[in-house]
Amino acid sequence: MSFAKNLRCRECGRLYPLDPIYVCEFCFGPLxxxxxxxxxRRHVSRRRIEQGPATIWRYADLLPAxxxxxxxxxxxxxxxxxxxxxxALGLRHxxxxxxxxxxxxxxxxxxxxxxxTKSREFGFDTLACASxxxxxxxxxxxxxxxxxxxxxxxxxxxxxxKMLGSAVYGPLxxxxxxxxxxxxxxxxxxxxxYRWAFVNINVRPYYAEGxxxxxxxxxxxxxxxxxxHCIVPAASGSLFTKIYKGIKxxxxxxxIEWRKPRMSxxxxxxxxxxxxxxxxxxxxxxxxxxxxxxxxxxxxxxxxGYYALKVLAETDGCGVAVSDEEVVEGIKLLxxxxxxxxxxxxxxxxxxxxxxxxxxxxxxxxxxxxxxTGAGLKTxxxxxxxxxxxxxxxxxxxxxxxxxxxxxxALPTARG
Amino acid sequence: MAKQRVKFTFxxxxxxxxxxxxxxxxxxxxxxxxRADVTEDRGWVILELEGEMEExxxxxxxxxxQGVRVDPVPGDxxxx
Numbered sequence: 001m002s003f004a005k006n007l008r009c010r011e012c013g014r015l016y017p018l019d020p021i022y023v024c025e026f027c028f029g030p031l032x033x034x035x036x037x038x039x040x041r042r043h044v045s046r047r048r049i050e051q052g053p054a055t056i057w058r059y060a061d062l063l064p065a066x067x068x069x070x071x072x073x074x075x076x077x078x079x080x081x082x083x084x085x086x087x088a089l090g091l092r093h094x095x096x097x098x099x100x101x102x103x104x105x106x107x108x109x110x111x112x113x114x115x116x117t118k119s120r121e122f123g124f125d126t127l128a129c130a131s132x133x134x135x136x137x138x139x140x141x142x143x144x145x146x147x148x149x150x151x152x153x154x155x156x157x158x159x160x161x162k163m164l165g166s167a168v169y170g171p172l173x174x175x176x177x178x179x180x181x182x183x184x185x186x187x188x189x190x191x192x193x194y195r196w197a198f199v200n201i202n203v204r205p206y207y208a209e210g211x212x213x214x215x216x217x218x219x220x221x222x223x224x225x226x227x228x229h230c231i232v233p234a235a236s237g238s239l240f241t242k243i244y245k246g247i248k249x250x251x252x253x254x255x256i257e258w259r260k261p262r263m264s265x266x267x268x269x270x271x272x273x274x275x276x277x278x279x280x281x282x283x284x285x286x287x288x289x290x291x292x293x294x295x296x297x298x299x300x301x302x303x304x305g306y307y308a309l310k311v312l313a314e315t316d317g318c319g320v321a322v323s324d325e326e327v328v329e330g331i332k333l334l335x336x337x338x339x340x341x342x343x344x345x346x347x348x349x350x351x352x353x354x355x356x357x358x359x360x361x362x363x364x365x366x367x368x369x370x371x372x373t374g375a376g377l378k379t380x381x382x383x384x385x386x387x388x389x390x391x392x393x394x395x396x397x398x399x400x401x402x403x404x405x406x407x408x409x410a411l412p413t414a415r416g
Numbered sequence: 417m418a419k420q421r422v423k424f425t426f427x428x429x430x431x432x433x434x435x436x437x438x439x440x441x442x443x444x445x446x447x448x449x450x451r452a453d454v455t456e457d458r459g460w461v462i463l464e465l466e467g468e469m470e471e472x473x474x475x476x477x478x479x480x481x482q483g484v485r486v487d488p489v490p491g492d493x494x495x496x
Contacts, residue, residue: 028450180492184492188421188489189420301485301491303492
């Protein structure tokens with residue numbers, strides 16, 4: 001059962017019923033789900049959670065949905081100790097939260113699973129989003145599972161290959177001519193006009209809560225304790241703030257001992273409005289025009305940027321922005337040391353982690369969790385051209401051995 | 417009548433210009449400010465525009481032409 005109690009304006013604190021609304025009628029501040037934590041505290045336990053399914057729905061009590069979950073298996077992804085990468089970076093207790101292995105290969109399945117469940121509960125028949133990649137894939141997949149109509153808006157100049165991962169689930173794909181800003185504005189107007197569940201507009205308060213599950217899982221997988229330091233890719237800033245909210249909630253509920261983790265945000269330099277404001281020592285986000293290969297983080301006007309800055313300040317975190325070259329290096333370093341092929345957001349995190357470690361802004365003994373939020377095949381073009389070429393040989397042992405000697409300078413040991 | 421909630425972000429050189437007053441004066445649009453943060457060198461204003469949809473869109477285009485950034489209130493909607 002859900003213990004969600006109401007929606008509350010994050011600016012003026014006004015309360016609202018749990019309806020498909022997203023801004024305060026008075027100050028237009030964003031709304032956030034509030035829970036009856038007293039009742040929750042009496043109800044949840046580590047044991048109850050551990051007996052739940054191996055998906056985000058093991059935390060159903062802490063999510064704002066009542067109905068049968070729209071569940072294609074999002075969440076409860078591996079937390080891997082990264083000894084090789086840790087050694088390379090000089091970090092003794094580094095972990096990777098590998099969200100590449102979600103059903104549509106990104107963390108968006110967590111938020112969309114909650115949004116789809118809540119949307120069905122509200123009686124919507126259409127699940128909509130505007131996206132160039134991960135979100136579109138996830139909305140189309142969950143809508144298919146839920147028996148909802150999927151409407152996916154994309155900029156008309158989006159490459160056909162990017163649409164494939166959504167098109168396969170049979171949504172109505174709408175290619176909008178114009179700039180990103182035009183797509184933003186159109187979707188905002190459509191969300192006002194039509195009774196659809198627009199996942200990151202009118203059901204955003206519920207949708208965003210799905211990201212808390214990353215915080216829950218990491219604590220549970222560490223043996224019910226909070227990490228010392230989280231490094232998270234930041235786009236809208238919602239994922240970053242919700243991971244922290246998740247960890248705080250577990251402490252409020254007595255499921256972990258409270259130790260405030262440091263929360264650090266990583267962005268690509270070509271779209272880094274949060275880190276830019278942080279470096280300026282300001283809480284005022286200056287919107288940017290994105291220009292980076294890290295498309296999944298390319299949000300120039302982040303909805304939760306201000307709140308992300310507050311979390312950075314509250315937790316003594318770091319903001320780090322890395323170049324596109326460093327992103328590619330980060331992807332390769334992660335793949336070559338830990339066997340995980342991440343999309344560009346993962347490259348941003350690993351490159352950011354490397355920078356912070358080199359600058360001594362992460363203590364070598366901190367328990368650090370790096371959040372790898374999407375799989376590499378989605379942005380394979382990012383590393384194309386920077387990888388080793390295959391050794392071409394004739395189908396003879398001599399040719400193989402000659403080529404190998406040339407490449408590696410030494411032959412493998414023969415058997416027997 | 418339609419309503420549109422928007423965020424205007426002003427560059428430094430436009431902070432002292434009465435853009436919102438002119439929007440209400442030159443277009444058939446009612447402007448209703450809900451939240452703002454304006455200093456001498458930058459500023460943003462969250463407001464509601466009410467009028468015929470075409471007139472609101474015309475007004476927004478004019479505001480953009482002046483050099484003001486106009487965004488939906490929930491921030492960027494297009495996500496990766």
